């Protein structure tokens with residue numbers, strides 16, 4: 760993998776099947792790595808990384824335009840603890856992130872794909888949970904939320920019935936951390952859940 764002059768990471772094709780030590784692309788590789796999966800427009804990532812400068816934050820999204828916009832803002836804010844990676848989240852968690860390398864995952868408002876015939880596009884399923892379980896450190900947290908309550912119920916049941924995880928009190932973002940999509944759907948109360956890797 761190479762690092763660009765900005766905060767975005769690009770991967771060489773020959774590295775596409777190898778786990779990558781993402782920590783080495785931060786100024787302080789020894790610090791905990793937290794991943795915002797499907798970081799969208801980055802409101803949460805930008806606020807959270809400012810509040811916790813001692814944590815390394817990796818924002819992952821498959822839309823390049825969103826990644827580029829967050830990068831611009833991160834540079835303007837001189838935020839040194841953010842790195843951005845345009846990649847499919849399922850691919851990154853399954854193949855690229857090393858085992859037990861992530862301290863926290865945030866998965867806020869994942870695309871709900873409400874129609875039955877599109878459910879196969881959803882991020883949360885058993886293979887995805889295997890990837891999360893593989894890459895989270897013991898004691899590491901997974902925080903999820905969704906305004907689409909049927910999808911939230913599916914997410915919650917999937918994790919709740921997984922013996923590798925233990926439920927904890929749900930994570931509530933601080934006011935400045937509320938994600939872009941949570942702001943858009945502020946009229947709806949989202950489902951939220953949090954679990955730790957045993």
Ligand SMILES: C[S@@+](CC[C@H](N)C(=O)[O-])C[C@H]1O[C@@H](n2cnc3c(N)ncnc32)[C@H](O)[C@@H]1O
Pocket residue numbers: 796797798799800801819820821822825846847848849866867868869870882938939940941
């Ligand atoms: C509904 S938005 C939520 C964004 C942000 N988490 C928030 O709460 O504002 C979902 C985001 O996930 C991204 N996304 C959807 N599926 C993805 C996948 N498989 N891998 C990476 N990003 C994905 C989309 O591009 C979009 O930016």
